[in-house]
Amino acid sequence: MTQNELKEFLDEKVVLYNNPNFIESDPIQIPHSFSLKEDIEIAGFLAATIAWGNRKMITNNSKKLMELMGNTPYDFIMSHTETDLEKLENFVHRTFNSVDAVTFVKALKNVYQNHNGLEAVFAKNVEENSTQKVYQNLKRYFLKFLICKELQSTFQIH
Numbered sequence: 001m002t003q004n005e006l007k008e009f010l011d012e013k014v015v016l017y018n019n020p021n022f023i024e025s026d027p028i029q030i031p032h033s034f035s036l037k038e039d040i041e042i043a044g045f046l047a048a049t050i051a052w053g054n055r056k057m058i059t060n061n062s063k064k065l066m067e068l069m070g071n072t073p074y075d076f077i078m079s080h081t082e083t084d085l086e087k088l089e090n091f092v093h094r095t096f097n098s099v100d101a102v103t104f105v106k107a108l109k110n111v112y113q114n115h116n117g118l119e120a121v122f123a124k125n126v127e128e129n130s131t132q133k134v135y136q137n138l139k140r141y142f143l144k145f146l147i148c149k150e151l152q153s154t155f156q157i158h
Helices: 003-017 020-024 037-049 055-068 073-079 082-088 098-114 117-123 132-146 149-155
Strands: none
Touching (some): 037 098, 037 117, 055 082, 073 098, 082 098, 098 132, 117 132
């Protein structure tokens, strides 16, 4: 594919996907419903995390998850109590369940409190033409909370 053909192809995709008609029926509407940068990041990250299945189900469950967080995901992440986490008890999307949701909330709090947020974590280790180190970096911060404390010491995750 030539550079001109690639540009034409990508321009067609912009017209197709970057419009309100597409956004209305796609899970991308979830982060689009927020204006605070951190809310957008968290909503997009969580919607992408559960993005398997049909679009309508993904969208509905993403909306439900945002509602369980009071439609203020960043505030919920940063100031939740154990009682607040109980709101997530019945959440499920396919194999992503309430335990996963609570764990992600705690891991995201760590990312925002100790690593300056998702953007900063993604921005670390950016290399030209590769995202491998970016995802390794995110995984490193996330795994601290996704693996039980006993296994952390066994696998020496730092």
